[in-house]
Amino acid sequence: xxxxQTRLRRLRRTEALRRLVRETRLSVQNLVYPLFAVPxxxxxxxxxxxxxxxxxxxxxxxxxxxxIKKLGLPAVILFGIPETKDELATGAFAEVGIVQRATRAxxxxxxxxxxxxxxxxxxxxxxxxxxxxxxxxxxxxxxLELLAKTALSQARAGADIVAPSDMMDGxxxxxxxxxxxxxxxxTAILSYAAxxxxxxxxxxxxxxxxxxxxxxxxxxxxxxxxxxxxLREVGLDIEEGADLIMIKPALPYLDVxxxxxxxxxxxxxxxxxxxxxAALQAAARLGWLDLERAMVETATAIQRAGAQIILSYFAKDxxxxxxx
Ligand code: PBG
Numbered sequence: 001x002x003x004x005q006t007r008l009r010r011l012r013r014t015e016a017l018r019r020l021v022r023e024t025r026l027s028v029q030n031l032v033y034p035l036f037a038v039p040x041x042x043x044x045x046x047x048x049x050x051x052x053x054x055x056x057x058x059x060x061x062x063x064x065x066x067x068i069k070k071l072g073l074p075a076v077i078l079f080g081i082p083e084t085k086d087e088l089a090t091g092a093f094a095e096v097g098i099v100q101r102a103t104r105a106x107x108x109x110x111x112x113x114x115x116x117x118x119x120x121x122x123x124x125x126x127x128x129x130x131x132x133x134x135x136x137x138x139x140x141x142x143x144l145e146l147l148a149k150t151a152l153s154q155a156r157a158g159a160d161i162v163a164p165s166d167m168m169d170g171x172x173x174x175x176x177x178x179x180x181x182x183x184x185x186x187t188a189i190l191s192y193a194a195x196x197x198x199x200x201x202x203x204x205x206x207x208x209x210x211x212x213x214x215x216x217x218x219x220x221x222x223x224x225x226x227x228x229x230x231l232r233e234v235g236l237d238i239e240e241g242a243d244l245i246m247i248k249p250a251l252p253y254l255d256v257x258x259x260x261x262x263x264x265x266x267x268x269x270x271x272x273x274x275x276x277x278a279a280l281q282a283a284a285r286l287g288w289l290d291l292e293r294a295m296v297e298t299a300t301a302i303q304r305a306g307a308q309i310i311l312s313y314f315a316k317d318x319x320x321x322x323x324x
Contacts, residue, residue: 024304026296028072028322032116032269033315036207037061037102038081049203049278051285053313055081058102065110071319075114077163077311078102079208082124088132089124093149100157107158116190117154119147119164119175128212130166130220138219140168147171148178155184163246165192167220172240190269191242194230194256197221200249200275207274230256231263238266244309249273251298254305261306270307272298277313296321 011021036055038045043057056064065076080098082091091097103115121143122130131143143166151162152175162179164171172191179187197218205211222229230253234245245264247257248271261268276298284291295314302310312318 024300026299026303026318026322028319029074030303030309031073031315031318032075032077032309032311033068033073034077034079034311034313035061035064035102036079036081037098039083039098047203047207049206050274050313051281052317053207053277055207058098058105061102062105062109065106065113068316069110069113071316072323073113073315073319075116075161076106077116077118079118080123081209085124085126087126089121089146089150092121092124093146093153095153095156097153100153103154103157103159114160115158116161116163117151117157117159119151119154119162119171120166121146121150122166122210122212123208127214128210129215130217131168136214140170140220143168144171144174148174151175151187151189152178152182152184155179155182155187159187161188161190161244163190163192165195165248167192167195167217167222170240172237172242176241188243189241190244190246191237192248192271193234193237193242193245194247194253194260195221196224196249196253198224198249198252198273198275200252200273200279202275203278204274224252227256227259231259234260234264238264242266244269246271246311247307249276250302250307250310250312251276254301257302257305257307267308268306269309269311270302270305272302272310272312272314274313292317292321 011017038055040057041059044060045055047053078099082098099117106115120130122128129138131138154162244267246269247253250270250272257270280294283289
């Protein structure tokens with residue numbers, strides 16, 4: 001039946017009607033808040049390009065996580081900025097590394113909060129690359145051992161989920177094997193399976209001091225033009241043992257989220273990355289858009305596309321908003 005019998009506006013007339021037929025409902029239970037741990041004590045330094053997001057020393061991070069827990073958020077993902085960086089990223093897998101210390105403190109002080117740890121070397125290498133560099137190239141296979149060591153040390157510290165974001169081939173299998181061989185068969189792997197070489201990571205690299213000193217990440221992160229290839233990446237990561245998979249960034253890749261959700265049956269996460277956050281914050285500062293509405297709309301779009309889990313710097317604000 002068509003117009004005039006059918007009038008889709010009938011169900012849009014009031015908020016009560018709209019709420020009744022709403023297809024996508026955001027929930028605080030599916031949100032993950034990213035945090036940046038730094039050395040020191042009492043450090044709480046705002047990241048210039050990410051208003052409201054801070055570099056936090058472990059003590060401050062614990063405080064922050066108590067609040068995060070109170071807001072009802074189930075999980076945080078930890079990134080670390082080490083005291084010193086070197087060629088082999090030793091800070092990434094040190095027992096007293098920054099993420100390992102933060103994880104131990106959190107599992108002791110806020111045990112119910114899930115701790116996800118980012119597994120990558122770029123914050124820990126002097127050259128800022130995600131792996132071992134030989135003759136100006138990031139070498140895949142020798143990097144796997146370092147990644148596996150990193151994930152294992154994070155699991156030892158108590159991480160509930162390890163999340164490799166490096167995009168080396170074979171890292172999920174290498175990590176699964178290292179975890180299982182050491183009695184961590186219950187530590188889950190969230191793989192950044194389809195991670196694109198994106199301009200939207202700019203502010204993160206300021207926050208994590210992880211910009212590459214030469215070249216870029218295009219030899220391992222995906223070409224933004226490719227979606228079929230994302231399905232291959234996801235398929236391989238699942239075969240290698242990924243428990244959950246992630247698409248990143250989120251908003252520019254909604255089609256990829258949708259296709260992955262339709263094709264595979266593992267939980268799908270999407271990361272609304274630093275540049276997505278910074279762009280909205282900047283426009284709002286200029287008075288060019290309503291930040292709260294844009295925040296809810298983009299998160300809704302990401303979920304509608306098929307993401308069951310959303311990692312976002314808006315997670316705390318969304319939690320507050322969803323509570324009212
Ligand atoms: C790599 C990593 C990056 C992000 C998450 N993990 C940066 C990169 O690949 O350069 C980006 C997250 C964001 O932009 O919010 N450790």
